[in-house]
Amino acid sequence: MMVTGKALLAGVMGWPIGHSRSPLLHGYWLNQYGIDGAYVPLAVPPDRIEQALRALPALGFRGCNVTVPHKEAAFRLVDRLDDSARRIGAVNTVLVLPDGSLEGRNTDGYGFWQNLQAGASAGWDVGSGAAVVLGAGGAARAVAVALLDAGAPGIRLLNRTRARAEELTSDLADPRLQVLDWEDRAEALQGAALLVNTTTQGMQGQPPLQIDLSSLPGTALVTDIVYTPLITPLLQAATDRGNAIVDGLGMLLHQARPGFHAWFGTDPQVTDALRRHVLGPV
Numbered sequence: 172m173m174v175t176g177k178a179l180l181a182g183v184m185g186w187p188i189g190h191s192r193s194p195l196l197h198g199y200w201l202n203q204y205g206i207d208g209a210y211v212p213l214a215v216p217p218d219r220i221e222q223a224l225r226a227l228p229a230l231g232f233r234g235c236n237v238t239v240p241h242k243e244a245a246f247r248l249v250d251r252l253d254d255s256a257r258r259i260g261a262v263n264t265v266l267v268l269p270d271g272s273l274e275g276r277n278t279d280g281y282g283f284w285q286n287l288q289a290g291a292s293a294g295w296d297v298g299s300g301a302a303v304v305l306g307a308g309g310a311a312r313a314v315a316v317a318l319l320d321a322g323a324p325g326i327r328l329l330n331r332t333r334a335r336a337e338e339l340t341s342d343l344a345d346p347r348l349q350v351l352d353w354e355d356r357a358e359a360l361q362g363a364a365l366l367v368n369t370t371t372q373g374m375q376g377q378p379p380l381q382i383d384l385s386s387l388p389g390t391a392l393v394t395d396i397v398y399t400p401l402i403t404p405l406l407q408a409a410t411d412r413g414n415a416i417v418d419g420l421g422m423l424l425h426q427a428r429p430g431f432h433a434w435f436g437t438d439p440q441v442t443d444a445l446r447r448h449v450l451g452p453v
């Protein structure tokens with residue numbers, strides 16, 4: 172990769188940061204497009220996130236991504252928020268504006284929806300039935316906002332801790348959101364057009380998500396935001412009964428596009444070669 176004294180700079184702040192795939196992802200694009208730039212991992216402990224963000228303009232950074240556990244802190248610390256960040260309540264992308272102030276954006280919902288559109292068959296329609304969203308963490312917020320914006324007729328939200336789902340629903344204040352009991356997740360699938368897992372269940376080292384899919388219509392699309400493994404037990408079970416699936420890797424790839432575009436000036440493409448590159452050993 173070409174890095175001169177004029178290189179455009181960006182990175183990702185997290186703690187820990189060693190397992191982040193974002194440097195690999197942005198590095199691939201910088202290489203592909205021949206951009207004089209660098210995207211580096213920034214290991215920032217929680218008690219130094221404010222200092223680190225405030226240092227971006229002084230260091231000449233164009234901005235950065237923010238990942239676990241800093242997304243909510245960044246939301247509080249930046250000078251202005253875009254609409255998505257405000258609604259999701261978290262920031263994953265920071266831009267240094269010309270006056271040195273910081274703008275916080277959230278592209279997770281965008282990434283989720285772009286990935287779904289890229290992976291779904293042409294006949295699938297978000298408007299054809301309710302979406303069932305499992306989980307109520309930060310990822311579920313981004314997914315819910317994206318689905319509301321995309322025109323989902325209803326969203327059934329189920330979380331092990333019901334109070335968190337209720338808080339999400341009251342924050343987003345949209346009558347299409349409905350909270351159901353975690354114990355009722357099998358029945359909640361009736362008539363659904365989409366099932367989304369945003370919980371950590373099914374991730375490497377975690378037990379599989381326990382859910383009986385027999386009520387899910389054969390036309391429903393199933394997606395998981397977990398991408399390690401790429402085919403989670405949920406996606407395998409969905410495939411086995413004939414449902415179409417979209418894996419979670421594309422959400423990571425697509426959420427990165429707006430940041431890359433803003434910092435480096437090119438809207439990058441998500442390709443199979445990129446998927447293979449990012450899936451490779453880290």
Ligand code: ATR
Nearest residue numbers: 306307308309310311330331332335369370371372
């Ligand atoms: P993120 O912000 O990345 O979405 P999170 O806030 O840690 O991550 O949320 C993880 C989600 O997985 C939550 O919805 C969590 O449910 P709780 O709110 O009840 O904690 C869910 N989750 C974690 N372990 C779970 C389990 N064993 N069964 C069901 N849901 C689980």
